[in-house]
Amino acid sequence: MPTINxxxxxxxxxxxxxxxxxxxxxxxxxxxxxxxxxxDIIIQDVSRDNWATGGRLWSEPAPEA
Structure with a gap:
């Protein structure tokens, strides 16, 4: 039984x-x-406050280039 998260x-x-x-x-x-x-598929909704990429939370504005 495959379970996909x-x-x-x-x-x-x-x-x-x-x-x-x-x-x-x-x-x-x-x-x-x-x-x-x-x-089975389990979906977890994640707040942007709880997800980060490259040391920056997704809830924060992108740095200016």
């Missing part, structure tokens, strides 16, 4: 999440040859 910024709509999990489930079943009922 996805972390993304919060703010997606329920409709967007539905479309996403459907697409990921289809791709997983096609590539791994498993049944849709065996695919």
């Amino acid at each position: 996805v972390q993304m910024f919060e703010g997606r709509t329920l409709e967007q999440k539905r479309a996403f999990v459907q697409a990921v489930t289809e791709a997983t079943c096609k590539s791994l040859g498993c049944a849709p009922g065996s695919v």
